[in-house]
Amino acid sequence: MxxxxxxxxxxxxxxxxxxxxxxxxxxxxxxxxxxxxxxxxxxxxxxxxxxxxxxxxxxxKPTHRRLDRIKSQTRLKLKEAVDRQRKQFRNMPKPRFSIAQVYRRTIMLFQSIDESFLSRHNQVDIFTNGDQLFAQMFDDIAAAKKSIHVEFYTIYNDQIGNQLRTLLEQKAAEGVEVRVLYDSWGSMGVKPSFYANLRDLGGYATPFLMTRSNIFDFRINYRDHRKIVVLDGKIGYVGGFNVGDQYLGRVPKFGPWRDTHLRVVGGAVFGMQRQFIGDWNASVKKDASRIIHYHPYFPEIKVPNGNTAMQTVASGPDGELEKIKMGYLRLINAAQDHIWIQTPYLIPDDSILDALRVAAHSGIDVRIMIPCKPDHPFVYRATQYYARALANEGVTIYTYQRGFLHAKTIMIDGRMASVGSANLDFRSFKLNFEINAFIYDHRITDQLEQIFVNDIRNSRVMTPARFNEQSRWLQFKQYFSRLLSPIL
Known part of the structure; x- marks a missing residue:
């Protein structure tokens, strides 16, 4: 024995x-x-x-071969226009410190790290309700004449997913070019055969970068988290909504779904189109399916009522720089009066955490709104940990009570804003492929801030005292989840 x-x-x-x-x-x-x-x-x-x-x-991590497929794909960089803009900014007289100076530095940052084109005349509409968003999007898709490019992390085989597929099949049957790019993990349960009829009608559909089956490629990290729709190269959609019934508040677990998405008409659509083409060409396996001739996808756009200046910025593990995070840092550090943030996942790295601390201790009004309920337990407990830590530093923390908050927005001083797919967490900064719109327009920023104010009415302020009322067991789970935060 x-x-x-x-x-x-x-x-x-x-x-x-x-x-x-x-x-x-x-x-x-x-x-x-x-x-x-x-x-x-x-x-x-x-x-x-x-x-x-x-x-x-x-x-x-993704194999080097897969990352090289993205790096090696010809991206429409609009290099000539960006270089011309850089020279204009360099030759401009340097103003005294003002919001114009802040615009200038933020714009130059994105021109440098992402070759992001500044479009000055865009018409922007904000959507916070899924029913209204998809009604408008489907109307725009139905009106498309030449090309429909769709890229989402999630496209489910449910009511709204089938409505989208049926509409795309109709447009493909009309002879419109239809291309659908989806993430195989985010769209889990949707087989390639879901798009069989679309392909038979002349359309295209393929999973982003990865293999067709998660059985053979079961990486959860390094996903295509972007949400891009581009129609005829003139109308673009970008933001936080995916395609699924839960995003319309039809799933009891989450209740009403609160998100933020933009409809853009103008030159800023070029950035979305550029990114879609790069992602598409990196994902398809056959040369015949790639987009080779770019010119038809970038038509001249005239927007008489467009007065919003903006840049679209993409980031992902295929690059050394965390571009969207750098943009967030630039906005936070530029704030003079207030910083208002909505994010479902608050798991910042040290640089973002310190920037928020410095702002709060400098007398800047820093407010962060997070959900009141989890969709991923460990992620939510880590979010609670950082919310508690920031509340102790003077940041006002709100928990949104009316359903699930999925919006990813940052508003600075009523002047600048960011809306997109990137959360305020490690995953969005380092692991996922993301895209955001950075907006330089006090009118649009004011609308986003008014939405934030309205959401406060459906929120609860989490003071340090309220955090201290939480049970020891809950606090332990928060501390433990925080240890795993770099990989959540």
Whole structure:
């Protein structure tokens, strides 16, 4: 008996040693930031064997071959126009510090890191309700004459998903070019055969970058989280809504769905079109399916009533720079009066966290609104941890009570704003492919801020005292989830 237990003890010790060595080798063989490295070491060492199963889903990066497919694809950079804009900004007399100076520096940042074209004359409409958004979007799709480009993280096989598919099939039958790009994990349960009739009618549909089956490619990280619709190269949609019944408030678990999406008419659509073409060409396998001749997709656009200046900025793990995060930092650091943020996931890295702390301690009115309920337990507990930490630094924290808050918006001083797909978390900064619109217009920013004010009426202020009333067990889950925040 003693010999048996001795053998078991040595076997267990051997497993632990092998597990530790394998954990070190697995984590350090790929380049990642130090916070993510330690978080994965924690998972792999504290949960032997099972930790490696979790790593298979959450930790593996896309293959270099796949990332190279994105980097090597010809992107329409609008380089000539961007270079011309850069020269104009450099030659302009430098004004004294003003909001114009803030515009200038933010614009130059995106021109430098993303070759993002500044479009000065756009017409922008804001949607916060899914029924109204999809009614307008479907009207625009029905009116499209030449091309329909659709890219979403999620397109479900449900009522609204089938309505979209049927409409796209009708347009393909009319001879309109229809291309659909979807994320295979975000659209889990939707088989390629869902688009079989669309393909038979001359349309195209393909999953983003990954293989066609999650059975053979079960990475949860590094997903296409972008939401882009471009119609005839003239009308564009970008924001937080996906295509699914839950985004119209039809799923009891989430209740009413509160999100923010933009409809854009004008030159800013070029940035969305450029990104779609790059993503599409990187994802399709056959040369015949790629978009080769770009000119027809960038028509001349005249918008008599367009007066909104904006840039579209994309980021993802295919680049070294965290472009949208850098944009968030630029906006936060430029604030002189107030910073209002809505995000479903508040898991900032140290740079964003410190910027918000500095702003709050500098007398700037910093307000952050998060959901009152989770859709991902660990993510929500980490969000609560950081909300508590920021509340203790003087940031006003609201929890939205009327359903699920999914909007990703930042408003600065009533002058500048950002709306898009990127949350205020590690995943959006480092792991996912995202796109945001950065807006330089006090009228649109004022509308977004009025929406924020209206949402306050359906929210609860979470003071430090209220956070302290939470149970010890809940606080423990928040602290533990915070340790995993770099990989959530």
């Amino acid at each position: 003693d010999l048996t237990w001795e053998i078991i003890r040595w076997v267990l010790l051997g497993i632990i040693i092998i597990n530790e060595l394998a954990a070190i080798f697995t984590v350090f063989r790929e380049k990642r930031d130090i916070a993510a490295t330690w978080a994965w070491l924690l998972v792999l060492t504290l949960i032997p064997v099972v930790g490696f199963i979790i790593y298979a889903f959450l930790g593996r």
